[in-house]
Amino acid sequence: MTSTPRASLADITPPIALGALDGRYRPAVSDLVDHLSEPALNRTRAHVEIEWLIHLTDRQVVPNVRALTDDEKAKLRAVITEFGARDIDEMATTERVTQHDVKAVEYYLKERLHRIAPAPEDRGLAELIHFCCTSEDINNLSYALMVQGAIEQVWLPRATTLVEALATMASDLRDVPLLAHTHGQPATPTTMGKELAVLAFRLQRQLRRIEDAEYLGKLNGATGTYGAHLAAVPGADWQDISESFVTGLGLTWNPLTTQIESHDWQAELYADVARFNRVLHNLCTDVWTYISMGYFAQVRGQGTVGSSTMPHKVNPIRFENAEANLEVSNALLDVLASTLVQSRLQRDLTDSSMQRNIGVALGHGLLAIDNVTRGLAGLDAVPEAMAADLDANWEVLGEPIQTAMRALGAQGVPGMENPYERLKDLTRGRRIGQPELVEFVHGLGLPAEVEERLAAMTPATYVGLAPELVDHLD
Missing domain, CATH: 1.20.200.10 (Fumarase/aspartase (Central domain))
Structure with a gap:
């Protein structure tokens, strides 16, 4: 079986994104392009190189090299603030020759500096771009x-x-x-x-x-x-x-x-x-x-559309x-x-x-x-x-009941023996409702105040300090 030749998607202009971030999801992540794309890297390299040149000349690190004027500094820094498509293309063209990305940035900036400080006596300033630096x-x-x-x-x-x-x-x-x-x-x-x-x-x-x-x-x-x-x-x-x-x-x-x-x-x-x-x-x-x-x-x-086939x-x-x-x-x-x-x-x-x-x-x-x-x-x-769901699971109240019985037993109240086991027998592996639980509580011989409190409890009210704990958020 022979296949019909297809048009090459790789040749379409503008280029089609290979990854989803530069394709369908680009609107959600496009802000990162200004920081972490390849052009952003070259722009930031140029920024560092310019600031290093200014730092060296401001501090007169190299003898007999003049400081840059405020106007020259402003024009150099404008190279970064105005950095755009033409600069990206120019660096790419230079890199195809240098086969070195940082060196391409250096040459790009030297050319810009010659425009800003064109006097013959200032030609040496360009040698302080990338001075003493490894890439x-x-x-x-x-x-x-x-x-x-x-x-x-x-x-x-x-x-x-x-x-x-x-x-x-x-x-x-x-x-x-x-x-x-x-x-x-x-x-x-x-x-x-x-x-x-x-x-x-x-x-x-x-x-x-x-x-x-x-x-x-x-x-x-x-x-x-x-x-x-x-x-x-x-x-x-x-x-x-x-x-x-x-x-x-x-x-x-x-x-x-x-x-x-x-x-x-x-x-x-x-x-x-x-x-x-x-x-x-x-x-x-x-x-x-x-x-x-x-x-x-x-x-x-x-x-x-929630589902392509199930409207609900x-x-x-x-x-x-x-x-x-x-x-x-x-x-x-x-x-x-x-x-x-x-x-x-x-x-x-x-x-x-x-x-x-x-x-x-x-x-x-x-x-x-x-x-x-x-x-x-x-x-x-x-x-x-x-x-x-809470109303269908009254057995979760076995915990507070057996815990209250433990506290009473520790205080010497009679009839509070084996609370865990007694609640386990009542609740494990079976569903119980409010009537069964209230009947169980009334048969425990609890002090009146404790019996009333536990009998009135529901799964929906047994939330402890949960609402107050939310206040720990910043």
């Missing part, structure tokens, strides 16, 4: 700034909005009684608000860790010794120059490295983000289960989509964290290829956050369904 001096600072921007300006605001919505939902449902299930079996009642608050509390804690993340950087040469720096300008205080430059970028200075910054901070950050993802995954599976039990109804959006269904696709994307995100975050802390001797290039996937890792997580946020917004609690 990794520029790259490590660029990645630190890019990841910092992506986390602080994109990921954290979205994640915080989600957790705030969850906390509000927990507060709104603080008093709605819920039959708990431990090991899948009916257990001591709680409230829906308290159960959501547990998840919100866990997520808030991870957010605090991520908010406190350190972003480290270094600028110390080919093997971290300042060898070239001292050879060129032996009288300069190169450690102070390096530290002031790195901290001036808004990063934490790492004083002791090989050719690469050790990336430990990245591993720590990605582990924290992955842990947030795992808690969020737990939220997805719990809410999915509550939906399947009828405790939440999904609010169908106008025009939404509204599938919990937001939470299922989030689960899948959280798993992809964590697979990448885990390999980033484990790989980036390893480097053969003073340098190998595994980190270079690995770091280009940071945007994909955070992108899948961001997509999951978007789905969960929209999924939660589409839920209505169904207290009647929760109440029906």
Whole structure:
């Protein structure tokens, strides 16, 4: 059987996305492009190179080299603020010749500097672009700034909005009684608000860790010794120059490295983000289960199709989509964290290829956050369904009754022997209702006040301090 030749999709212009993040899901993750795309990397490299040139000339590190004027500095910095499609194309063209991305950035900036300071006596200024730098001096600072921007300006605001919505939902449902299930079996009642608050509390804690993340950087040469720096300008205080430059970028200075910054901070950050993802995954599976039990109804959006064949269904696709994307995100975050802390001797290039996937890792997580946020917004609690399950499981009151009997027995009240066993005989393996339970309580010989309190208890009122516990949320 011969196949009919097909048009090549790879040749279509504009190019078709290979991955889902740049295809159908792009609207949810496009903000990351400004921080973690390849053009964003080159723009940030140019930013670091320009600031290094300004730093060197401002401090008069190299003798007999003048400082840049305020106008020249402004024009150099405008190269970054106005960076766009033409600059991207120009760098790509240069890189095809250099076969080296950082060198392409250097040549691009030297050409820009010649335009800004064209006087013959200023030609030497261009030699201070990339001065004493190995590529990794520029790259490590660029990645630190890019990841910092992506986390602080994109990921954290979205994640915080989600957790705030969850906390509000927990507060709104603080008093709605819920039959708990431990090991899948009916257990001591709680409230829906308290159960959501547990998840919100866990997520808030991870957010605090991520908010406190350190972003480290270094600028110390080919093997971290300042060898070239001292050879060129032996009288300069190169450690102070390096530290002031790195901290001036808004990063934490790492004083002791090989050719690469050790990336430990990245591993720590990605582990924290992955842990947030795992808690969020737990939220997805719990809410999915509550939906399947009828405790939440999904609010169908106008025009939404729940199932392609069953008109009655509204599938919990937001939470299922989030689960899948959280798993992809964590697979990448885990390999980033484990790989980036390893480097053969003073340098190998595994980190270079690995770091280009940071945007994909955070992108899948961001997509999951978007789905969960929209999924939660589409839920209505169904207290009647929760109440029906509570009313069908009066046996859960065996716990408070036998515990009250234990307390009385410890005080010497007669007739309180073997409370656990007596309640087990009454409740295990069978359903009982209010009449059977009240009859049992009345036959125990309890003090009148205790008997009245236990006989009046229902599964819906046996929620302990659950509503108050919600107040522990930030």
